[in-house]
Amino acid sequence: MSEVAVLVIERGGQAERFEVAFEAGQSVLDGLRLIRATVDPGLAFRYSCLNANACKECMMVLDGKVIYACTARLEAREMRLGPLPNKALVRDLVTAIAPPDERL
Amino acid sequence: MRHLSTGVLIIGAGGAGMYAAIEAARLGADVLLVDRSLIGRGGATVMAQMTVAAAVGPAGSDHWTHHLADTLAAGRGLCDPALARLLCEDGVEVIREMDSWRVGWARDGAEFRSVQAPGHDRARCVYVDFLSTGPAVSKTLRAVVQRTPGITRIGDVLVTDLVMGDGAVTGAVGTHIETGEVLTIAARATIIATGGLTRLYRRNSASANMGGDGYALALRAGAELIDMEFVQFFPIGHLAPRLIGMDPIMWDPFRYKLGGRLLNGLGEAFVDRYGSTDDGKYVITRDLATYAITKEVEAGRGSPHGGAWLSFRHIAPEALREAFGPVIGKLAAAGIDLGRDDIEVAPIAHYHMGGIRVDTAMATGVPGLFAAGEAVGGANGANRLSGNAITEALAFGRAAGRSAAGFAGGSGFRADEAVGLAGAEGPACDTAALFVRLQAVMADYVGPFRTAAGLAMALEAVLGLRAEIGAAPPGRPGPYDLARVDWFDLRQALLVAECVIVAASVRCESRGAHQREDYPSMDEAWRLNQVLRLADGALTVTRRAVAA
Numbered sequence: 001m002s003e004v005a006v007l008v009i010e011r012g013g014q015a016e017r018f019e020v021a022f023e024a025g026q027s028v029l030d031g032l033r034l035i036r037a038t039v040d041p042g043l044a045f046r047y048s049c050l051n052a053n054a055c056k057e058c059m060m061v062l063d064g065k066v067i068y069a070c071t072a073r074l075e076a077r078e079m080r081l082g083p084l085p086n087k088a089l090v091r092d093l094v095t096a097i098a099p100p101d102e103r104l
Numbered sequence: 105m106r107h108l109s110t111g112v113l114i115i116g117a118g119g120a121g122m123y124a125a126i127e128a129a130r131l132g133a134d135v136l137l138v139d140r141s142l143i144g145r146g147g148a149t150v151m152a153q154m155t156v157a158a159a160v161g162p163a164g165s166d167h168w169t170h171h172l173a174d175t176l177a178a179g180r181g182l183c184d185p186a187l188a189r190l191l192c193e194d195g196v197e198v199i200r201e202m203d204s205w206r207v208g209w210a211r212d213g214a215e216f217r218s219v220q221a222p223g224h225d226r227a228r229c230v231y232v233d234f235l236s237t238g239p240a241v242s243k244t245l246r247a248v249v250q251r252t253p254g255i256t257r258i259g260d261v262l263v264t265d266l267v268m269g270d271g272a273v274t275g276a277v278g279t280h281i282e283t284g285e286v287l288t289i290a291a292r293a294t295i296i297a298t299g300g301l302t303r304l305y306r307r308n309s310a311s312a313n314m315g316g317d318g319y320a321l322a323l324r325a326g327a328e329l330i331d332m333e334f335v336q337f338f339p340i341g342h343l344a345p346r347l348i349g350m351d352p353i354m355w356d357p358f359r360y361k362l363g364g365r366l367l368n369g370l371g372e373a374f375v376d377r378y379g380s381t382d383d384g385k386y387v388i389t390r391d392l393a394t395y396a397i398t399k400e401v402e403a404g405r406g407s408p409h410g411g412a413w414l415s416f417r418h419i420a421p422e423a424l425r426e427a428f429g430p431v432i433g434k435l436a437a438a439g440i441d442l443g444r445d446d447i448e449v450a451p452i453a454h455y456h457m458g459g460i461r462v463d464t465a466m467a468t469g470v471p472g473l474f475a476a477g478e479a480v481g482g483a484n485g486a487n488r489l490s491g492n493a494i495t496e497a498l499a500f501g502r503a504a505g506r507s508a509a510g511f512a513g514g515s516g517f518r519a520d521e522a523v524g525l526a527g528a529e530g531p532a533c534d535t536a537a538l539f540v541r542l543q544a545v546m547a548d549y550v551g552p553f554r555t556a557a558g559l560a561m562a563l564e565a566v567l568g569l570r571a572e573i574g575a576a577p578p579g580r581p582g583p584y585d586l587a588r589v590d591w592f593d594l595r596q597a598l599l600v601a602e603c604v605i606v607a608a609s610v611r612c613e614s615r616g617a618h619q620r621e622d623y624p625s626m627d628e629a630w631r632l633n634q635v636l637r638l639a640d641g642a643l644t645v646t647r648r649a650v651a652a
């Protein structure tokens with residue numbers, strides 16, 4: 001039986017629904033990367049270190065709580081993802097999180 | 105379009121780029137430090153959980169010449185001895201300077217605590233507990249960068265091409281990822297500190313921005329690349345069960361401390377079948393361990409996910425708790441109890457020995473262009489000694505910063521073509537999927553074990569992918585458009601992949617990280633470096649005697 005995680009992603013005010021197959025233990029970031037590779041390469045989210053929780057760039061909101069996508073586990077249910085609410089929205093799940101003196 | 109101007113442009117804000125920025129700024133240069141990610145967060149340094157090699161033991165206990173001897177031996181005859189010496193000799197100073205900046209090296213009383221990593225003749229590798237070496241190095245450098253006057257930092261800047269003037273590099277063109285705006289940057293001197301190419305492989309231990317773009321920038325600007333065929337695979341990268349929030353190479357320091365056992369799918373110790381021993385001391389070198397695991401898997405004796413088992417079950421629970429510290433809790437959260445469970449490990453792409461050819465001033469042959477860190481080739485020859493990567497980043501970063509600060513600058517700024525490409529509008533293209541295909545090709549045919557037939561297939565596949573991406577990035581410039589970012593990355597990665605494949609095809613012998621199944625022995629006649637250039641769009645390979 002192949003299980004499915006449903007990621008409902010807030011994109012510019014619209015909720016968009018993606019279904020991804022998953023293996024137990026995967027992260028939300030794994031799911032997002034799978035969506036980019038198989039469905040929509042334009043889906044925007046920040047990440048650098050992939051899964052080491054070292055770069056701290058993949059902060060977003062999962063079901064109302066701020067999480068790191070690389071350490072939050074993907075689950076076989078509907079999961080709602082949105083951008084950080086207190087930062088300027090750049091695109092999809094990306095917000096302006098750089099310190100002000102490190103921006104263009 | 106936005107135009108910026110600076111004295112020294114540094115591309116990449118990992119360990120090498122940040123040290124270069126500090127050094128150039130304290131010598132009086134006006135510095136612009138850019139990174140495609142956030143400053144000090146991306147790249148390889150922040151990911152390094154391991155140890156850092158430098159002869160910093162108490163007087164009489166070690167000397168950089170011993171470190172150099174080990175580095176040269178590990179490099180299987182191909183190291184540039186002058187670059188290796190710089191790494192080992194200046195490594196001592198930069199590790200001490202990091203200490204003065206309070207990085208927090210683990211100590212025994214007044215002395216640094218060190219471990220003996222494989223390939224070293226004595227304990228020489230310092231670290232920050234627990235698994236915090238890279239994050240601590242990054243954080244420390246970031247703090248120094250912030251308080252050093254003269255350094256402007258800008259994140260989300262993807263440099264797509266260098267700009268040439270009259271025979272010199274005089275700046276760069278890029279895209280500001282956050283807005284999609286095209287950027288031109290005029291600079292007296294430019295340092296490439298973009299790290300390596302491990303993102304070209306399916307399984308790797310680096311961050312997402314190690315796609316080899318710095319090599320392509322240098323090559324397109326007329327610089328030479330050296331030793332591109334030598335990609336280091338880390339033998340015991342984490343494979344299964346899926347473990348999140350941890351560096352996939354985290355198991356290594358615990359093997360040093362505790363002597364974890366490597367077992368095949370049948371539960372048998374196997375390293376002794378390949379000419380090494382594994383009696384709890386962990387002396388096997390990286391290339392041999394990678395070979396042994398790969399061969400066991402090929403013989404049908406792999407672990408369920410296609411690797412080997414790593415077992416700590418013979419270690420007493422108290423010893424496990426002491427060595428793993430807080431990591432035990434993270435493992436427990438992932439359902440792993442090392443007293444009960446073995447884990448699966450497999451070779452993963454970890455580091456690239458090859459890179460931009462430089463002299464000991466970190467100068468490429470192109471005036472105004474310097475390089476630092478993993479982006480540089482030559483110091484580590486055919487195989488890098490454990491612990492040398494961070495040392496190289498810091499020592500070479502400092503050297504590059506010094507040289508760039510002293511460079512007078514060239515004239516001219518011919519950016520039209522690069523600006524045109526950065527702002528070009530092309531047809532839709534599934535760039536994320538194409539990158540996954542490139543990673544599969546490289547992993548399947550250009551991994552640690554190569555054949556003429558496999559390399560030929562890889563080259564054909566890479567040329568096919570190049571045709572698929574076309575001549576312009578998909579869509580039009582806009583905020584955080586990852587499909588476009590992937591396109592620019594693919595443009596560079598496909599050129600760099602071609603370099604690796606071509607160099608690997610020509611080298612008909614096995615040496616260090618380059619193992620040819622059709623030429624299984626090391627051949628003394630091949631004690632040569634291969635140098636690549638791009639001339640009129642075509643790649644050329646020449647052989648050079650190893651520097652004396």
